[in-house]
Amino acid sequence: MSDRPGEVLRLPAFALFWSSSTLGAFTGAVSAVAFQVLIVTTLGASAFEIGLLNAANVVPYLLFGLIVGALMDRWRRKPAMVLASVGRALVLGAIPVLWVTGTLTVWTFGALFLIFGALTLIADSAAQPMLPRLVPRNQLVSANARLGQAGTVAQTTGPALGGALVSWLSAPVAILIDAVAYLVSAVMLSRIKVDEPKAEPRTDGRHLGHDIVEGLRWTYSHRTLAPMAASVNVWFLGNSIALTAFAPYALRELDLGALVFGLVLALGGVGGFLGAVLAPMAGRRFGVGGAVLAGRVLSALAWLAVLILPASENIAIVAIPLGIGQFLFGLGMGLEDPNEMGYRQAVAPDEMQGRLNASIRTVNRVMFLIGALIAGGLATAFGFRVTIGVSVVIFVVAALIVLFSPLRTARHEDL
Known part of the structure; x- marks a missing residue:
């Protein structure tokens, strides 16, 4: 009898996790196109401003990556992912609102972009540690392979989809669609059944620096x-x-x-x-x-x-x-x-x-x-x-x- 593990997508918890991740991958690919069009065309950012905004993409990881990673070993990961998805939906939803009211500028977008990046950092930092709680150890490679397959398809076809949405509907409206997608993702994540110990206050006096x-x-x-x-x-x-x-x-x-x-x-x-x-x-x-x-x-x-x-x-x-x-x-x-x-x-x-x-x-x-x-x-x-x-x-x-x-x-x- 073969000792190969079965199809990992048959596990209900991972199926929801994979669906949320796949939707997020396509949403991220669409947002990447919409952000660039919004920055360059709609807001008319200068080359210097474009450079700053692109650099801002990695700022949350550099400033808070180690801190958030340590917190993920203290916090429950599923609620962190749900809240991060809801937060990203709210941030993206604010962009078309500011655009309609005529108050969207390069700098207000930059502030929202930083918050969006910080929330993405939280989501990513929670997702990887939570996966071993959703699938058996002998199926972790298969689970990561399924995630990789979906991510690759999203990276390959997502920009074309994003370009089409931006062309048909404008960049702010495409971003609004992405905001709704993040809310759907949050609902999927909230339905995952996972055994996570409740976070308890630390009593050993260790601060995050030690961790x-x-x-x-x-x-x-x-x-x-x-x-x-x-x-x-x-x-x-x-x-x-x-x-x-x-x-x-x-x-x-x-x-x-x-x-x-x-x-x-x-x-x-x-x-x-x-x-x-x-x-x-x-x-x-x-x-x-x-x-x-x-x-x-x-x-x-x-x-x-x-x-x-x-x-x-x-x-x-x-x-x-x-x-x-x-x-x-x-x-x-x-x-x-x-x-x-x-x-x-x-x-x-x-x-x-x-x-x-x-x-x-x-x-x-x-x-x-x-x-x-x-x-x-x-x-x-x-x-x-x-x-x-x-x-x-x-x-x-x-x-x-x-x-x-x-x-x-x-x-x-x-x-």
């Missing part, structure tokens, strides 16, 4: 989670450098055009979906270490494909290696993410889940900002190809961390 330091120390000293965290941190550095250089390289130097560039990026979504489908099988066959290592190697190969472009004025010939590269990149992410997340959720005790994820996520954001700054300097001094070449080296380092650590032989079955 944060304990979480960082536990994460970065664990035998297998430490190399996993270090590898993904390095990966984020390389990814930031590559992504910062890729768009101007493809659109300006290679002169791909918006349509071809969009098709190239869409292949990344196809690869990501396929990788998420194959992730559980890869984890069983090669172990979590093998699946993560494969993802890291594919990331390096993906951007290496960008560097070996044939010299040609034929756009199709140039676009093919780029598309292959994006497909490989998405495939690698789809393979590794469910295995990595499932392993982290299975290894960490419940009281450490929030801090583990917050520690890794916050360092990732810091690395992403550092990477963007490095990419700007490298591209200015040496050009985009050299910048992407540096990212390939960094992706190789991320793979080597896995290869020469105990993580390489880690398997879910050994837990």
Whole structure:
């Protein structure tokens, strides 16, 4: 008899969680388009203001990521997710109201955007630690794979849906639809039946600073989670450098055009979906270490494909290696993410889940900002190809961390 776990979507609690997450992924993709149109077209923001608003997207994670992670190990996670969804609905609903009354400005939108980002941080910080309470440990990879598949579809098709809604209805009305979607998501989350211990006041005198330091120390000293965290941190550095250089390289130097560039990026979504489908099988066959290592190697190969472009004025010939590269990149992410997340959720005790994820996520954001700054300097001094070449080296380092650590032989079955 097969020892493979059954279909995880048959679990009622996870089915509701997955439905809410999927709706949120599509809503986020639509909002991303609507926000950009609103900022640039409706509000007429300057280049400086656009830069500030885009930077504000990561500010809540940098300022409050570790704090919220520690709180998620003290609070019940389901109520936090429900309240965060309701809060985001109210924030988004305020935007069309301010627009209709003529009081929406770049700065009022910026304030709402920061609040929205903080609420998203709370929702994300609660979701990952709550998942192990919804599904058995041997189904965590499958659960994360299902979430990854839905997220990839949303990222691939959501921007087109968002563009259509904005074109037909205007950006503020599209944002209002997103607000209603978050209320629906909150209702779904509220119906989840999950056993969470009631939050009790701390009586040991420990403040959040102690909890944060304990979480960082536990994460970065664990035998297998430490190399996993270090590898993904390095990966984020390389990814930031590559992504910062890729768009101007493809659109300006290679002169791909918006349509071809969009098709190239869409292949990344196809690869990501396929990788998420194959992730559980890869984890069983090669172990979590093998699946993560494969993802890291594919990331390096993906951007290496960008560097070996044939010299040609034929756009199709140039676009093919780029598309292959994006497909490989998405495939690698789809393979590794469910295995990595499932392993982290299975290894960490419940009281450490929030801090583990917050520690890794916050360092990732810091690395992403550092990477963007490095990419700007490298591209200015040496050009985009050299910048992407540096990212390939960094992706190789991320793979080597896995290869020469105990993580390489880690398997879910050994837990």
